[in-house]
Amino acid sequence: MIYLDHHAATPVSPEVRAAMDAARDRAWANASSAHRFGREARALLEDARAAVAEAIGAEPASVVFTSTGTEACHVGLAGFRGLRRVVMSPLEHPAVAENCAALGLPVHRFEMTGGRPPPAEALGLREGDLLAVTWVNHETGTILPVEDYCRAAREAGASSFVDGIQALGKVPVNVRALGADAVAFAAQKVGGPTGAAALFVRRGAPHDSPLLGGPQERGRRPGTPDVERFVGFGAAAKAIPGRLAAMPRVAALRDRLEAGLLALGAEVNGREGPRAATVTDVSFRGRRGPVLVAALDLAGVACSHGSACSSGLDEPSKVLLGLYPDDPERARSALRLSLGPETTGDDVDRALAAIAKVIGAAKP
Amino acid sequence: MTRPIGKVLVAMSGGVDSSVAAALLREQGHDVVGVTLHLWDAEGENKVGRCCAPEDREDARRTCDHLGIPHYVLDERAAFRREVVEPFLDEYRRGRTPTPCVHCNRTVKLEMLARLADELGCSHVATGHYAKIVHGPEGTRLFRGRDLDKDQSYFLFGLSPETRSRLLFPLGDLLKSETRAEGERLGVPNAKKPDSQELCFVPDGDVAAFTRRERGGEAGGLVVDEEGRVLGKHDEIAAFTIGKRKGLALGGGSAPRYVLRIVPDSNTVVVGGAEKLVSKTLEARDGHFLHALPPEGLEASVRIRYRHEPAPAHVRPTATGFVAEFVEPQRAITPGQAAVIYVGDEVIGGGFIA
Numbered sequence: 001m002i003y004l005d006h007h008a009a010t011p012v013s014p015e016v017r018a019a020m021d022a023a024r025d026r027a028w029a030n031a032s033s034a035h036r037f038g039r040e041a042r043a044l045l046e047d048a049r050a051a052v053a054e055a056i057g058a059e060p061a062s063v064v065f066t067s068t069g070t071e072a073c074h075v076g077l078a079g080f081r082g083l084r085r086v087v088m089s090p091l092e093h094p095a096v097a098e099n100c101a102a103l104g105l106p107v108h109r110f111e112m113t114g115g116r117p118p119p120a121e122a123l124g125l126r127e128g129d130l131l132a133v134t135w136v137n138h139e140t141g142t143i144l145p146v147e148d149y150c151r152a153a154r155e156a157g158a159s160s161f162v163d164g165i166q167a168l169g170k171v172p173v174n175v176r177a178l179g180a181d182a183v184a185f186a187a188q189k190v191g192g193p194t195g196a197a198a199l200f201v202r203r204g205a206p207h208d209s210p211l212l213g214g215p216q217e218r219g220r221r222p223g224t225p226d227v228e229r230f231v232g233f234g235a236a237a238k239a240i241p242g243r244l245a246a247m248p249r250v251a252a253l254r255d256r257l258e259a260g261l262l263a264l265g266a267e268v269n270g271r272e273g274p275r276a277a278t279v280t281d282v283s284f285r286g287r288r289g290p291v292l293v294a295a296l297d298l299a300g301v302a303c304s305h306g307s308a309c310s311s312g313l314d315e316p317s318k319v320l321l322g323l324y325p326d327d328p329e330r331a332r333s334a335l336r337l338s339l340g341p342e343t344t345g346d347d348v349d350r351a352l353a354a355i356a357k358v359i360g361a362a363k364p
Numbered sequence: 365m366t367r368p369i370g371k372v373l374v375a376m377s378g379g380v381d382s383s384v385a386a387a388l389l390r391e392q393g394h395d396v397v398g399v400t401l402h403l404w405d406a407e408g409e410n411k412v413g414r415c416c417a418p419e420d421r422e423d424a425r426r427t428c429d430h431l432g433i434p435h436y437v438l439d440e441r442a443a444f445r446r447e448v449v450e451p452f453l454d455e456y457r458r459g460r461t462p463t464p465c466v467h468c469n470r471t472v473k474l475e476m477l478a479r480l481a482d483e484l485g486c487s488h489v490a491t492g493h494y495a496k497i498v499h500g501p502e503g504t505r506l507f508r509g510r511d512l513d514k515d516q517s518y519f520l521f522g523l524s525p526e527t528r529s530r531l532l533f534p535l536g537d538l539l540k541s542e543t544r545a546e547g548e549r550l551g552v553p554n555a556k557k558p559d560s561q562e563l564c565f566v567p568d569g570d571v572a573a574f575t576r577r578e579r580g581g582e583a584g585g586l587v588v589d590e591e592g593r594v595l596g597k598h599d600e601i602a603a604f605t606i607g608k609r610k611g612l613a614l615g616g617g618s619a620p621r622y623v624l625r626i627v628p629d630s631n632t633v634v635v636g637g638a639e640k641l642v643s644k645t646l647e648a649r650d651g652h653f654l655h656a657l658p659p660e661g662l663e664a665s666v667r668i669r670y671r672h673e674p675a676p677a678h679v680r681p682t683a684t685g686f687v688a689e690f691v692e693p694q695r696a697i698t699p700g701q702a703a704v705i706y707v708g709d710e711v712i713g714g715g716f717i718a
Contacts, residue, residue: 294436295484298371298397358483 002347002354004303006189007138007166007279007338012232013191019235020193020228027228032216041227048227048234052198055237056164056185057174064199064209064220065230069165069186070095072199075221076182077103077132078210079201080159084128087158089117089144090322091137096163097318100132115272115323117144120152127157135167139306139319139336140270141279143171150179159206165189165197169243170276181205187229190243192236196229246341251277253348254339258282260352261337264359269320269334279338283320283330284359292335292358299354303337367499370487371395372532375477376427376435378420380557381492383427384543385534387550389490390431397484398428398435401473403444404565423554430553438480440472447471449565449578456575456602457582459626460700463519463670463716464563470522478527488530495520496536496709497528504528506654506711511539518670518704521714522652572603585631590624595635601626604633607641607696622696642693646677648703648715651685655712657705664712666690667704668697674706685715
């Protein structure tokens with residue numbers, strides 16, 4: 001079985017597994033307890049926080065652990081004070097789009113037809129806006145110029161939220177340089193476990209957590225933390241420089257995969273703009289994404305149609321409708337193949353052979 | 365041509381029948397793939413529907429986990445609405461009583477699964493239908509299931525020969541009670557799940573309410589007798605089927621009256637005595653035949669609704685279907701319902717009552 005769904009979840013890396021195993025005997029305790037057991041668990045948690053903070057260029061006190069990326073988006077987006085309008089890209093994941101919609105404010109989606117991001121000044125940001133954008137898109141890998149956008153937000157007196165979940169480990173991340181008010185990350189995209197995520201909140205940002213409860217995570221994310229999983233996140237964070245160093249090799253493999261797919265008649269989605277190295281999202285016109293995913297699973301290739309979260313529903317990908325509003329067929333017939341540092345040239349060649357066979361199979 | 369059995373795609377509804385069908389194929393050593401078609405979203409909070417509710421897809425997934433086979437859910441809601449639900453609503457508004465399961469099997473379920481089987485590299489499609497299929501050198505023959513009470517051969521006459529040729533019905537020789545026993549023996553997680561009702565997208569059986577919800581209310585009309593005398597009023601023709609007695613609200617103490625005809629142009633329901641409800645002749649259109657009818661006709665039995673014991677009739681072909689002359693008069697021959705021709709237990713063909 002060839003795994004080409006790294007944008008859904010990355011395999012837990014050996015060093016992460018080892019760190020979690022080593023911590024297990026101490027990580028069970030409640031990290032808020034005053035006794036020795038609690039202190040030991042708390043120490044593991046704070047070590048992990050320091051590692052994550054280091055990886056994203058933040059102070060540890062600005063890092064809030066949450067259990068999922070969606071939770072980080074929710075806490076991040078629902079916590080801003082004094083908003084009048086939301087400005088977001090047309091490519092947002094439901095974790096961002098739905099939490100923005102729930103704010104009950106007017107939502108302005110800027111256009112990105114053809115996959116080229118608009119320049120920052122074209123966003124029309126003004127005071128009281130919340131800019132909500134994803135750094136690296138989960139489906140197409142499209143990279144938005146978030147640094148420019150956040151600067152424009154600051155200059156306009158707007159707040160800014162960046163979904164950095166797919167960015168971490170794929171592009172260099174430094175939240176200080178980024179200048180956003182809040183940024184979400186998740187361990188499962190960088191070799192860490194599922195169930196561990198983080199929200200960076202800039203010190204002094206006009207932000208209060210919407211979650212109510214105890215004082216854990218400085219009150220921003222009340223509830224007993226799953227220390228063992230955050231230890232895993234910390235270990236994964238330490239390995240991020242290695243992941244970034246592998247990106248040129250991953251890019252070469254992606255390009256090889258993409259060339260093979262183009263030869264099979266695929267159209268590459270989002271190729272017109274800047275993209276992360278780890279993904280190719282392609283459409284096979286006339287075919288249906290979910291059926292291709294099932295056929296490829298049976299043929300030994302794990303991939304997805306749109307985001308894994310929407311699997312099973314045959315609604316055309318909203319990301320692709322955002323890029324190609326007049327072409328729902330393109331959105332319906334898409335396959336997302338995403339690579340990681342573990343992917344080999346042999347994986348790519350065998351995947352291409354399997355895809356060629358499935359694409360050649362009787363058409364519906 | 366009989367095709368060798370390779371990988372088998374099993375249509376998993378989440379119910380006990382399809383689960384046992386998959387378990388039996390697995391036990392026989394076949395390479396099995398489970399597919400659940402998501403056809404409809406059950407309405408409202410109280411999802412009484414036993415079909416296509418999220419928990420049914422979950423049950424199907426759990427059964428496949430138990431059997432150690434892959435499982436995929438594919439969204440066919442758009443096709444189901446287009447091919448089954450909308451024509452169903454149209455038929456009711458025309459004063460007819462459709463048989464949506466025939467259309468569903470023909471245009472959505474089995475035909476679609478057959479095409480899907482190609483894409484998934486499967487040679488055959490299996491379902492939990494109670495019917496028998498026999499693949500032979502001269503083609504595929506379809507028979508009533510051994511459990512005559514559960515027999516679903518009535519719904520399957522419309523399939524294309526190509527689709528028929530790749531079907532497997534592992535429950536064809538089982539009684540429902542035996543299916544449940546097999547489920548228990550094989551440890552199928554949902555062996556005790558209650559049976560589904562006949563119309564999956566109208567789980568409460570209230571077609572009139574469903575029509576109202578989907579298409580909005582329609583104008584009421586008059587209930588008249590055969591001479592055109594007005595006997596009362598009705599709220600909507602979708603609430604009526606031929607032979608219905610309940611809900612006429614005619615009052616008076618006369619002899620029982622039944623719906624004889626529905627006239628959509630004037631929104632009129634025509635009623636009369638039980639003796640007016642019977643007829644010896646039926647014309648069916650849009651015919652599909654597994655065996656061609658000889659020009660001079662055939663002595664056969666014809667089933668005029670799902671819960672009807674096939675009745676002896678002489679059947680002769682027409683340009684688009686057939687005409688059946690029954691030996692005994694039949695009650696409530698209802699336009700829109702499927703009429704299916706049997707010789708013994710074998711399905712010869714069928715069509716839709718004109």
